[in-house]
Amino acid sequence: MATFILIAVSGLGLGALYFLLATGLSLIFGLMRVLSFAHGAFLSVAAFASWLVLRSDDSPSTWRLALALLAATVLGGALAFVTELAIIRPLKGRELEQLLATVGLGLALVALLAAIWGPDEHLIPRTQWLDSTSSVLGAPIPHTRFLLIVAAALVMAAIRLLLSRSRYGLIIRAGVENSEMVSALGINVKRSFTLVFTVGGMLAGLGGGLAGSYYGGVSPYLGDGMLIFSFIVLIIGGLGSIVGALVAAIVLGLSQSLVNFYVQNGIGDIFVVVLLVMTLLVRPQGLLGQKERLV
Amino acid sequence: MRTPASVQRGLVKRGLVKRGLVKRAAVLLLVVLLALAPFTNRNLGGLLPGPINSAGSLQLLALMLVAAATAVTLDVMFGYTGLLSFGHALYFGFGCYSTVVLSNISSLGFAKGAVLAILLTFVVALAGNAASLRLTGIGFSMATLALAQALAIGVERGFLRSGGEVGVTYGFGVLPGPFVGIANTRNAYWLALALLLAVYALCWLAVRTEAGHVWQAIRENALRTRVLGYDVYVFQLGAGTIACTLAGACGAVYSVVMGGANPSIVVLGYSLSLVLMVALGGRGVLWGAALGGVLYTYLNQRLTALSDSATVTGLPEVIRVPLTQPNFILGVLFILIILFLPAGLASVLGIRRRPRAGRTDQKPRGAAPVPDDRREPALDG
Numbered sequence: 001m002a003t004f005i006l007i008a009v010s011g012l013g014l015g016a017l018y019f020l021l022a023t024g025l026s027l028i029f030g031l032m033r034v035l036s037f038a039h040g041a042f043l044s045v046a047a048f049a050s051w052l053v054l055r056s057d058d059s060p061s062t063w064r065l066a067l068a069l070l071a072a073t074v075l076g077g078a079l080a081f082v083t084e085l086a087i088i089r090p091l092k093g094r095e096l097e098q099l100l101a102t103v104g105l106g107l108a109l110v111a112l113l114a115a116i117w118g119p120d121e122h123l124i125p126r127t128q129w130l131d132s133t134s135s136v137l138g139a140p141i142p143h144t145r146f147l148l149i150v151a152a153a154l155v156m157a158a159i160r161l162l163l164s165r166s167r168y169g170l171i172i173r174a175g176v177e178n179s180e181m182v183s184a185l186g187i188n189v190k191r192s193f194t195l196v197f198t199v200g201g202m203l204a205g206l207g208g209g210l211a212g213s214y215y216g217g218v219s220p221y222l223g224d225g226m227l228i229f230s231f232i233v234l235i236i237g238g239l240g241s242i243v244g245a246l247v248a249a250i251v252l253g254l255s256q257s258l259v260n261f262y263v264q265n266g267i268g269d270i271f272v273v274v275l276l277v278m279t280l281l282v283r284p285q286g287l288l289g290q291k292e293r294l295v
Numbered sequence: 296m297r298t299p300a301s302v303q304r305g306l307v308k309r310g311l312v313k314r315g316l317v318k319r320a321a322v323l324l325l326v327v328l329l330a331l332a333p334f335t336n337r338n339l340g341g342l343l344p345g346p347i348n349s350a351g352s353l354q355l356l357a358l359m360l361v362a363a364a365t366a367v368t369l370d371v372m373f374g375y376t377g378l379l380s381f382g383h384a385l386y387f388g389f390g391c392y393s394t395v396v397l398s399n400i401s402s403l404g405f406a407k408g409a410v411l412a413i414l415l416t417f418v419v420a421l422a423g424n425a426a427s428l429r430l431t432g433i434g435f436s437m438a439t440l441a442l443a444q445a446l447a448i449g450v451e452r453g454f455l456r457s458g459g460e461v462g463v464t465y466g467f468g469v470l471p472g473p474f475v476g477i478a479n480t481r482n483a484y485w486l487a488l489a490l491l492l493a494v495y496a497l498c499w500l501a502v503r504t505e506a507g508h509v510w511q512a513i514r515e516n517a518l519r520t521r522v523l524g525y526d527v528y529v530f531q532l533g534a535g536t537i538a539c540t541l542a543g544a545c546g547a548v549y550s551v552v553m554g555g556a557n558p559s560i561v562v563l564g565y566s567l568s569l570v571l572m573v574a575l576g577g578r579g580v581l582w583g584a585a586l587g588g589v590l591y592t593y594l595n596q597r598l599t600a601l602s603d604s605a606t607v608t609g610l611p612e613v614i615r616v617p618l619t620q621p622n623f624i625l626g627v628l629f630i631l632i633i634l635f636l637p638a639g640l641a642s643v644l645g646i647r648r649r650p651r652a653g654r655t656d657q658k659p660r661g662a663a664p665v666p667d668d669r670r671e672p673a674l675d676g
Contacts, residue, residue, distance in 0.1 A: 035433050037567075090634060096379065099433075100574050101633045103567050108626025115620040228444050228563060231437045239434060266452035273445040277426050280438055284429045 005139035007261045008254060013145035013214065015253020016152035020207035021230040022237070022245045023159060024200030030176040030240035031196050033095045034088065038102040039204040040227030041109035042079050046072035046208030047218040048113060051124050054212075058125050065127045069209040076205015077198045079109075084197040089190070106224070113220035121219040124212045144214045151210055155203060156246060162199075163242075168192055176240065229256075232272055236279045238289020247287055251275070329488055332356065333481035344600070350480040357480070357487035357552045359592045364487075364494040365545040366572040366588030367581055368538045371498050373570065374578035375507065376534040377514030378428075379436045382443030383542055383569045385423065388561030389446060390416045390543025391550045392463070396456050399466045406471075409547055416543030417536070424535035428528060431517070440563065447561045457556070464555030474551050483552045490548045491585070494541050498581055501537060510534050514579075568595070571629050577641025586640060594628075595621050 021039060029035055050068035054060050060068075083105060091097045130147065133140040163169035171192045174182045183189040204223070211226065212218045233252055237244030252272055260268030279286065333353060336346040344351035365387055372378040393415050398408030427438035453459030473482045501507050509530045512520045521527045550556050559565065568591060576587025598621035610618070617623045636642060 029433075033433075035437070087630060087634070094637070095433075097633050097637055099379075100570070101630050103570065104626045104629035104633065106626070107564075107567065107571075108623050108630070111620035111622035111626060112617055115616045115623060224563065228440065232441050232444075235430075235434060235437050235441070266448060266454070269448040270445050273441050273448075276438070276441045280426055280429045284434070 001137070002139035003261075004258075005137050006141060007257050009136070009139070009141050009145050009149075011254040011257030012250065013148040013253070014257055015249040015251075016148040017207055017211055017214065017226060018230050018233045018253060019152050019246055019249035020155060020203050020210070021226055022233040022249060023155065023242055024203035025230060026234055026237070026240055026242055026245045027159070027172070027196050028200045029234070031172055031179065032088075032098075032193050034098045034102070035231075036102045036197075036200065037099065037227070038083060038105040038109065039080075039200060040223035040225075040230075041106040041113075042076045042201050042204040043208035043211065043223035043226060044113055044218070044220050045079060045109060045223075046076040046205035047212040047222055048117065048122075048208075048220075049075045049205075050209040050212045051122055051218045054124050055122070059128050060125055062127055062129070065130070065213070068213075069206060072209030072212075073202045073205045076208060077202035080201020080204070081194065081198045083201070084194045088197060089193070110220045110224065117220070119220060121217040123217045126213060126216065130213060148210055148214060151206065152249075155206070156242075159242060168195060172196060229272065232276050235286055236276060238286025240290075241286070241288040244286055244288030326488075326492065329360075330485070333484055342597075348481070350477040353480045353484045354552060355593070355596055357484040358549075358596065359589045360484075360487040360491045361545055361549050361552060362572065362592040363585040363588035364491040364548075365542055366569060366576065366584040366591075367491075367494055367498050368541040368545065369569050370573050370578060370581055370584035371501060371510075371538040371541075372535055373573050374580065374584065375502050375514060376510040376531060377517070378531060378535060379433075379570070380427075380439040380535075381436050381563070381566050381570065382423075382427075382439030382441075383539070384561050384563075384566040385439070385443035385446050386416060386420055386539035386542040387546040387549070387569075388443075388450070388556070388565070389419055390546030391556045391560060392446075392450065392457055392546075393543075394547040395463050395465060395550050395556045398469050399456070399463070405465075405469055412547060413540070413543055416546075417540045420536045420539035420543065421532075424532055424539060428531050428535065440566065443561070443566055444563065447558070447563065450558050450561050460558060462555055462557030465550075470551065470554070486548055487552055490545060494545065495581060495585065497541065498538075502581070506530060506533060568625075571625070573639075575629060575632055575639055577639030580639070580641040583639050583641030586644075590640075591625065594625060598624055 021043060025036060025039060050072040053068035053071050054064060057064060083102075087101045087105065088098050091101060126144075130143050133142050134146075135141070161169075163173055171182060171187055171189070172195075174187075175189050175192055179189050207226070208218075208223065211222060215222070229252065233245055233248045236252065237246070237248030252275070255275065256268040256272050258268070259271045260266070263271075333348050336348050338346045343349075344355060346352065347356075365383070369380065369383045372380050372383075390412060393412035394409050397403055397412050397415075398405045400408065403411065423439075423442050427435050427442060430438050449455070450457045451459065457463055473479055474486070502510065509520065509525050512523075512525070513527055513530060517527050520530075546556075546560070549560065569588075572587040572591045573584045574587070575591060576585065577583025599619075601618075632639065
């Protein structure tokens with residue numbers, strides 16, 4: 001039983017990481033109809049930033065960890081901000097070209113990381129309390145899991161507040177419905193495009209900082225591996241739906257970890273793809289996605 | 296606005312048949328030159344690893360030809376049918392791995408193994424496309440990506456004798472004699488050349504059949520094609536299955552050129568690089584895709600050598616370090632192409648055809664048809 005709880009909570013932690021990346025991508029897709037392949041690279045860059053902050057200290061203080069997460073978040077946001085202005089905006093209205101450009105950017109950024117710091121993994125020292133465990137129902141749960149789950153819950157709450165209470169949230173929600181109409185009403189949709197893309201980058205950055213501490217190391221290819229599973233979360237949850245992404249992330253993280261542990265390592269990853277195929281066959285629009293209208 | 300019918304009329308009219316003799320002669324000359332390449336020992340400076348007929352150069356050339364053929368198959372889906380696949384490496388990789396793994400089974404051998412592998416690839420292509428085509432637009436792309444990931448994970452973990460991270464090579468005496476050993480690299484080169492010619496010819500014919508015209512109509516406007524009475528799903532399935540099975544054949548030839556299979560051809564990065572090849576050369580133009588494949592593979596392989604050369608090592612660190620990674624240069628180059636040359640290199644190199652009198656709606660050939668994203672209505676449009 002203790003093992004089961006440990007694996008299940010670890011799965012939730014993994015789901016939390018997927019959720020951080022997927023929710024940003026979902027917001028971006030909902031509003032801008034762009035699928036960003038660069039956010040995996042943003043995650044990797046941010047993870048390296050957190051490594052740079054943490055590496056000097058063998059057992060960093062909590063403040064230093066907070067600083068590392070902040071640096072990762074800010075750097076992820078800054079990268080996304082520049083990307084939106086320099087690459088996405090000039091290609092406005094051409095979603096395919098935007099997508100392809102993010103593919104190129106992802107490739108270049110990961111290669112740059114590999115060129116500067118090498119392709120191998122760098123260890124990240126953990127804060128002491130993060131390395132210890134707490135007993136939940138008799139199972140020793142490492143604190144990194146709690147950190148991830150709490151972070152994902154906070155992000156979910158913040159996103160919902162932003163969307164439901166702020167003026168920008170209103171514009172974003174309206175833009176998801178019909179961005180042309182919103183701009184026809186004299187509202188600057190471009191600005192909310194930039195905002196959403198940047199928020200997506202910040203979430204990827206936060207995910208990078210957390211993933212570095214969770215796995216205890218960073219490599220340039222960290223983000224690309226997570227990006228694939230985030231895409232799967234997006235499709236299963238339904239493109240553009242944040243609650244769908246949350247549900248799918250939990251289901252995916254849990255089943256991936258449990259199957260990987262109880263059946264065979266690697267089968268869990270394939271099981272996730274089987275889940276995806278089943279979703280496609282039964283409900284192509286995803287759990288909470290809306291059915292596409294024809295006209 | 297192009298209607299499917301006008302696309303059809305236009306393509307019939309401007310079929311290659313009516314092009315000049317000069318162009319046909321040039322293509323023939325190029326093929327003959329490529330076929331004769333293993334007989335020259337000319338040294339092209341630092342362009343190739345050695346003289347043209349050295350094993351290293353011939354293998355590089357063979358890889359470029361295989362990549363060109365694979366890019367052409369993807370162009371049938373992406374450029375002609377408007378199906379952006381991020382999982383083409385699944386079929387290329389499956390063809391490659393299954394050929395090696397099946398051939399290594401002693402009771403099968405290479406001949407039977409290769410045939411069986413292609414048949415299996417066909418089944419996988421049919422099933423994979425049937426599942427992912429349940430989604431349209433970007434959803435399709437992501438479904439293909441996820442399916443390809445299943446193979447990548449399986450190969451990485453070494454399931455089904457795939458050898459894990461080191462890959463799998465042909466067992467001793469499995470490959471037919473003419474393809475074994477460094478001295479016979481030229482045979483592998485000719486095989487790759489034959490593959491490119493065969494795949495190109497098949498795709499060239501396929502996009503000119505009636506079904507091929509329907510594919511292009513779907514690319515321009517899927518909804519309108521459906522209203523005209525065509526079953527869009529079936530035609531997309533046909534295009535996808537043909538393209539993916541041919542990609543499997545390319546993978547089989549790749550395994551002969553490399554003497555085995557390795558995980559680098561099944562990962563997401565390889566699928567993405569195939570998309571980059573097509574977009575680089577010009578989507579919707581078969582020779583553009585082939586050119587993109589040749590160029591991308593060449594740069595990817597040779598930029599590493601370039602970064603070791605004296606001119607680069609003398610540069611300051613800020614410039615030198617990024618240059619050691621071919622993917623950095625390729626990625627940046629690709630962004631620039633997308634920003635400033637969205638129709639790819641084919642739009643620069645293509646011979647622009649003058650619009651016919653009275654046909655104002657005809658785009659110049661250089662403006663490669665761009666899959667119309669609006670064909671799939673917005674969720675809440």
